[in-house]
Amino acid sequence: MKIGIPRGLWFYDYYPLWKAFYEALGAEVILSSPTNKHILDQGAKNTVDEACLPVKILHGHIIDLRDKVDYIFVPRMMSVYKGEYICPKFCGLPEMVKYSIKNVPPMIDTVINFNKSRKSLMTTIYEFGEYVTKDRKKIDSAYAEALKKYKQYKQSIAEGRIPLNGELMKESCFNGKRGRKTIALMGHSYLIYDNFGSMEIINKLKALNVDILLPEMLDNGRLRDYSDTLEKRMFWSYGRRLMGTAMYLAENKDIDGVIYVSSFGCGIDSIVEELIERRMRSESDIPFLLITLDEHTGEAGVNTRLEAFIDMIDWRRKNEGNLSPYGKSICGN
Amino acid sequence: MKNCYLGIDVGSVSTNVVLMDEDKGIMAKVYTQTQGKPIEAVKRGLKEVRSQVSEEVRVRGVGTTGSGRHLAAMMVGADVIKNEITAHGIAAINFVDGVKTILEIGGQDSKIILLRDGIISDFAMNTVCAAGTGSFLDRQAARLGIPIEDFGEMALKSQAPVRIAGRCAVFAESDMIHKQQLGHNQEDIIKGLCDALVRNFLNNLGKGKEILGPIVFQGGVAANVGIKKSFEEALGTAILVPPHHDVMGAIGCCLMAQEYDMKKNRTSFKGFDIVHSGYQVKGFECNDCSNGCEVIEILRDGQVSARWGDKCGKWNGKLKNEVEKLA
Structure with missing residues (x-):
């Protein structure tokens, strides 16, 4: 099973987590190419006109992946901290994509909403994992492994290595x-x-x-x-x-x-x-x-x-x- | 033979060329329309500036600025290539004692530069929108059938300025048309437009900035007495328009070229003869990777003399290698 992760929006903050998670579950993860002129052009053409540049770019990345994968990863990121939201456009992103782009493969559009509390964290993780497997133990261990990768990524950035296009620079x-x-x-x-x-x-x-x-x-x-x-x-x-x-x-x-x-x-x-x-x-x-x-x-x-x-x-x-x-x-x- | 310095400012609307002597005296200045053809404009500017000086001159240094600074630098062989903000700041510091604020409105850009103790301490430029710059005024003047030179004078005649929406050029234009249809006279509409542009400038660029005197107003639009008056009314203080307000960027280049000359004592100037060279520009899209860079190739008399626009430096670097091989 091929899962496409578009290189836009939450990608830069979370992608090592998602990539490691799905790879540990046995799926093949395909990233879209780093943003280029073609991706920007496609995005600008296929997005509602009042969207901001990063949202347009994300649409371009989805088009880049459209014909290469079985699923496209477009979670509905509502809130990751209690009492906070990310951005109104993040909340409605799966719909925006669905109605702007033709022939989108099925989307992994699980809701991430910890606005009230983090209690639902594991339920959310299972929901993400169930696109690949129903085995909860496997999902647990995949998540634990992914979390490790994610923490390493965050640590590298904290040490001064900039994740340009999501790839950590060699030097601080x-x-x-x-x-x-x-x-x-x-x-x-x-x-x-x-x-x-x-x-x-x-x-x-x-x-x-x-x-x-x-x-x-x-x-x-x-x-x-x-x-x-x-x-x-x-x-x-x-x-x-x-x-x-x-x-x-x-x-x-x-x-x-x-x-x-x-x-x-x-x-x-x-x-x-x-x-x-x-x-x-x-x-x-x-x-x-x-x-x-x-x-x-x-x-x-x-x-x-x-x-x-x-x-x-x-x-x-x-x-x-x-x-x-x-x-x-x-x-x- | 007189020593002098050459400054070239290639802007979106005008290309300005200045020759300055060693005592910072302006020997010759040319203000010519770029009209989307910067190469022609630079050649025309150089030719005219040279013809304004009868004596023999020796150019000891060249500086370029403006959005076409790299193109001009390649053509003439510049010693200093600087952004417009620094160039305008340096020119104002030298020509106006103790200047604290520069208002600059050009063809597509508007800027405010704050200076304290003789250094630039803060600046702002218009964002993605070019509302309220010279090209918009040009367009409105053409639409009303008034020569742009008379625009400011007409504004001064206004008795009862009308209010025009100034946030966006498109809104301003439709507001102006509606006011015209109501029967307001042209003077009042033009003054209203000047007020709107000034309001927009101060809201967008002047936001949160301490605008202290002496205030200098430069750039092409400073020739417009209507806008100057509106600035004076809005800020409640006199505003100085320096005699060479339209070529201050080029003057800043001369000053920087002079300083470079004092330090390095050499110049890369290719001579005034380049006006006889034929320049061609070829553009192509490089399809070697997904970036799809728009590469520009400049040919001087059939020889490739510069390339740019590539993100990876491949075309740029290839040229350097070719030149080295030839040498």
């Missing part, structure tokens, strides 16, 4: 050399880790000799504690992690700049990005850059903003070190 993105700039790259993981969708922002920053800090590299529990101090509870899970990261960074200040990558039309970011930007500006003087992405493939706009941002940081640093500001020969009289 922390160079460790003194004097290098570190920039926090914030945004929804499925946008940042998608090399094509994010316009190669990670590679571009690396080429500009920047160390990259991602929210996933910080202790999630601590980030959640930070966002719990907000006046009103943040009930979007991605938003909670990002907000916590911003609060942590604004307090600790051991960072040279923050770049927030958002997709055009993201409902959660319309609040969260705004809150984060205000918080960064009112509680720190850390440079902040917002990059909004959509279906563009012309990269000049992103390059200009990134280059100018790095220039600005370099310039500021020189100034702080009481060295001459940019080009003393120009500015000094």
Whole structure:
């Protein structure tokens, strides 16, 4: 039995878990290709027009897998933490896919909803496993094994290995050399880790000799504690992690700049990005850059903003070190 | 022979070329329409700028900026290739004492740059939407049958500006048409449009930013006195439009080229003769992998002189190898 896992949305957070789980049960797992122009084009053509870029990309991945597999893995991810939701589009994803794309193979669209409690965890796991086997013992041990893989993956990211396109980079993105700039790259993981969708922002920053800090590299529990101090509870899970990261960074200040990558039309970011930007500006003087992405493939706009941002940081640093500001020969009289 | 520096800003709407002498004096400047043909525009700009100076000149350094900066750099042999924000910032710092805020509206871009203690401390550019930039104004002027040069003057004549929706260019246009049909006169509609663009600019880019004086307004749209007036009304303070406001990006390039020259004392400038070269551009889609990159190949007099657009660097790198073999 072939199960296709599309390389989009929850993929970047959870795929080692799902892949190991189904492989341990004896199914063959097929991943869609990393996002490319064709996938983006197909996705954009076959998605409701008001969807955000990552949702369009996911549709492209499903089309990529459509003719290769027996089942496509599109779980209905409602909630993974108590009292929180992920995103309204995640909740309705199986329907969106079903009515937008023709000839979709049967979907594994089990509901993941721990909004009330986690008590139903094992029932959910069995439901996922029963697509392959009815043997609950087998499912138990497959889940235990998958969980191990998943924890390793999380640990590797925490150690600085970026999962670009879901594949862990060989080296940590922390160079460790003194004097290098570190920039926090914030945004929804499925946008940042998608090399094509994010316009190669990670590679571009690396080429500009920047160390990259991602929210996933910080202790999630601590980030959640930070966002719990907000006046009103943040009930979007991605938003909670990002907000916590911003609060942590604004307090600790051991960072040279923050770049927030958002997709055009993201409902959660319309609040969260705004809150984060205000918080960064009112509680720190850390440079902040917002990059909004959509279906563009012309990269000049992103390059200009990134280059100018790095220039600005370099310039500021020189100034702080009481060295001459940019080009003393120009500015000094 | 006079030493000088060359700055080229290839933007979406205009291509600007400036020659600056060693004392930062502007010897010649050209503002020409890009019209979607950046290569022609750069050649035309170079030719015109050269013809404006009668004496012999020696170009000691070249800088390029704007969205076509890499193309221009390849053509002329640039020493410095910089983004527009840094270029505009450096130009303003040098020409306006103590400048703290730069408002810049170009053809497709608008930006706000905050400077503190002579360095850029914050900036913002318009997001995916180009509402309220020069090309939109151009379009509206054409639709109303008014030369864009007279647009600002007409706005100043307005007695009772109408309110136009400014959030989106499409909304603004339909709102303008509806107001026209009600019988409002053109002056009031144009002033209303200026107010709407300024409101949109300050809401989107100025959001949460401390806009302190002296404020400089530059870029092509700074020539529009109507927009300048609307900015002054909205911010409640005088706004300075520098004499060379339309070519500030190119001036920033000259300044950076001068600094590069002081450090390195060499230039890659290929000479003004390149205006006689024939340039051809070929584009093809590489199908060697699923990325399907749109690769651009630039030929100078039949010889491939640059390639870009490939993500993997294969075409780019292949060219370097070929050139090395030839050398």
